[in-house]
Amino acid sequence: MKSQHVVVVGGGVIGSAIAYFLRAADQGVGVTVIERDPSYARASSALSAASIRQQFSTPLSVQMSLYGIEFLRSIGERLAVDGVAPSIDLHEGGYLFLATPPGLQTLRENHALQTSLGADIRFLDKPSLKATFPWLHTDDLAAGAYGASGEGWFDGYGLVQAFRKKAQSLGARYVAADVTGIVRDGDRVQAVLTHDGQRFDCDMMVNAAGAWSRKIAEMLGIDLPVYARRRSIFNFKSPARLARCPLVIDPGGVYWRPEGETYICGVSPGADRDFDDLPLSEVDHELFDDVIWPALAARVPEFEALRVQTSWSGYYEYNVLDQNAIIGRHPAVSNCVFANGFSGHGLQQGPATGRGVSELILHGRYTTLDLSALSFDRVLANEPIVEKNVV
Incomplete structure (x- = not known):
């Protein structure tokens, strides 16, 4: 009705x-x-x-x-x-999900599902991963799944x-x-x-x-x-120039992607620090120091030398179910x-x-x-x- x-x-x-x-x-x-x-x-x-x-x-x-x-x-x-088209600066740079050996089977299963539905996702074994993204440290990895089109940021x-x-x-x-x-x-x-x-x-x-x-x-x-759960995002500068850099999801959950000449990154905090209604005026800098930066430096050695430029927090409307x-x-x-x-x-x-x-x-x-x-x-x-x- x-x-x-x-x-x-x-x-x-x-x-x-x-x-x-x-x-x-x-x-x-x-x-x-x-x-x-x-x-x-x-x-x-x-x-x-x-x-x-x-x-x-x-x-x-x-x-x-x-x-x-x-x-x-x-x-x-x-x-x-009125004839004026909006622009959202869509950049189809792709996602890159990385998997260690324990996560390989799940990555394969997910890839099979996604491609069966028409998603343009490429499965990259370890040699292909290194050849495609030579700046990645891959010693502990088994494979990756890369969105060749249809994924990105805006x-x-x-x-x-x-x-x-x-x-x-x-x-x-x-x-x-x-x-x-x-x-x-x-x-x-x-x-x-x-x-x-x-x-x-x-x-x-x-x-x-x-x-x-x-x-x-x-x-x-x-x-x-559904609860308001704070997520902190960090913008950092690095001398690294990563050719063809997608939005990367490390096996531990840390993510990063290019943002012009810099990068942005973040991670969902562990349950021991993920509380409801934390103030958006504050940023979890300890999370960056303890979790994010070590993961970035381990995955991309050139990220060892980086400097945070800005940071901010926003809410996930988090469904706890x-x-x-x-x-x-x-x-x-x-x-x-x-x-x-x-x-x-x-x-x-x-x-x-x-x-x-x-x-x-x-x-x-x-x-x-x-x-x-x-x-x-x-x-x-x-x-x-x-x-x-x-x-």
């Missing part, structure tokens, strides 16, 4: 993609997006490493990112406003702005306000309330509040297993769709999510890519999706 008016809580990449797809599909549907911070100063979309890959171990994640790269490649045509803030401006040009209304309450009658949301006394009546509500989505769910009386998105309705609320818990994959899965949620709202079902495996049902049944390539 079509909704006459949809209120989307959260105007980052997920909320803005949903607004765009809704208005592009049906101009008769009213869309209001409530975003607490229109500057996006604390938004995960603007503070992430902004990358896209198909190297996942679950078919749906691969398929979502295959659509994602298709969308990003055609963003100038899709999201142009301007995340630019993507958010492109979705937002296009959605606005199609008639979506954006409101700068903080949601402080939700009016609910039985299993239906009636209205969304904001800090400045405004009330937004709705036929359908979408929770796309990113790292703050748990608080929105609590207003509905729903336990959403399985680090995969939760998309769809909760059985207790019939007219609320959740799109949360992307755990670092929101930018690349934003186009597929926006399209899918719009289909769910407008048609009551998915009409293109079936996202039902990501529904709330698995959360309630405590049946996590096992993703082997969590970064």
Whole structure:
């Protein structure tokens, strides 16, 4: 059943993609997006490493990112406003997942799945790995998987702005306000309330509040297993000039990629230091000194001489169940769709999510890519999706 008016809580990449797809599909549907911070100063979309890959171990994640790269490649045509095409500086430099002997079988299995779905991933044995990337230290490695095309990085803030401006040009209304309450009658949301006394009546509500989505769910009386987990990113300069450098994932989880004449890097902290709601004003420099730098220097000897230029922190909207998105309705609320818990994959899965949620709202079902495996049902049944390539 079509909704006459949809209120989307959260105007980052997920909320803005949903607004765009809704208005592009049906101009008769009213869309209001409530975003607490229109500057996006604390938004995960603007503070992430902004990358896209198909190297996942679950078919749906691969398929979502295959659509994602298709969308990003055609963003100038899709999201142009008044003839002006946005630019997100898409660079298809590829991902390179490295594996030691214990991880070789998993790498092979993942590669077989990815290529069967159409991803352009090359399996590189140890000699090929060294020949292709001669600057790598490979003594402890067994193989690597390299995205020859369709993987890379881009301007995340630019993507958010492109979705937002296009959605606005199609008639979506954006409101700068903080949601402080939700009016609910039985299993239906009636209205969304904001800090400045405004009330937004709705036929359908979408929770796309990113790292703050748990608080929105609590207003509905729903336990959403999504928490704000801080991730620190470091920009460093090195005399190393690595020809043909992709985004590299070391077996221990440390990643790095080029950023102009410098590099950016990071790693997910261990459970002993990965706490909820840590302040974004702080950066985990000890993590760089204790974990990241030693791994960089061991993998690329020239990185022994490096200097951190800048650093910052952003939030993962971290799904503690399985680090995969939760998309769809909760059985207790019939007219609320959740799109949360992307755990670092929101930018690349934003186009597929926006399209899918719009289909769910407008048609009551998915009409293109079936996202039902990501529904709330698995959360309630405590049946996590096992993703082997969590970064």
